[in-house]
Amino acid sequence: MFEWFGKVNFVPYTKVSDFARHLKDGYLMGSRCKRCGEQSFPPRADCGACLSGEFEFFEVNGKSKLLTFTKIVAAPTGFEEVAPSTVGVADLEDGGRILAWIGDTIPEEEIEIGMELQVVPRIFEELEEIKVYYSLEKPGTTWSKASAPSTAE
Numbered sequence: 001m002f003e004w005f006g007k008v009n010f011v012p013y014t015k016v017s018d019f020a021r022h023l024k025d026g027y028l029m030g031s032r033c034k035r036c037g038e039q040s041f042p043p044r045a046d047c048g049a050c051l052s053g054e055f056e057f058f059e060v061n062g063k064s065k066l067l068t069f070t071k072i073v074a075a076p077t078g079f080e081e082v083a084p085s086t087v088g089v090a091d092l093e094d095g096g097r098i099l100a101w102i103g104d105t106i107p108e109e110e111i112e113i114g115m116e117l118q119v120v121p122r123i124f125e126e127l128e129e130i131k132v133y134y135s136l137e138k139p140g141t142t143w144s145k146a147s148a149p150s151t152a153e
């Protein structure tokens with residue numbers, strides 16, 4: 001599965017490879033520290049509270065509220081093709097905060113701070129690489145998932 005990462009350098013591979021598989025299966029996953037219970041989204045291989053490297057994944061429902069947003073007209077290098085576009089920062093019901101594109105289900109004129117959103121994982125696969133981004137969509141937006149989260153170690 002390491003090939004999903006392509007040239008992107010995730011360290012250490014063994015700790016995050018399951019995360020790639022969960023995303024590929026359509027699951028939003030956060031991490032929970034096995035020592036102190038600290039939860040993090042996006043997941044962290046090492047606990048930000050107690051520095052423990054022992055963690056487990058848990059599924060995040062992706063329900064969130066829009067904290068702020070901005071329209072990007074002049075895109076940074078590498079993102080020219082997606083400009084203009086709108087990105088938002090949302091606070092997740094399960095904890096954590098995400099920066100993501102505002103998706104197609106939400107017309108620009110309906111974007112409002114405090115509105116309820118659904119975080120949806122979007123995956124592009126390019127040859128031997130997996131690329132993931134998230135979009136913020138209307139509550140109730142569904143996306144395809146595998147039948148169950150992969151649990152194989």
Ligand SMILES: [Zn+2]
Nearest residue numbers: 033036047050
């Ligand atoms: Zn911890």
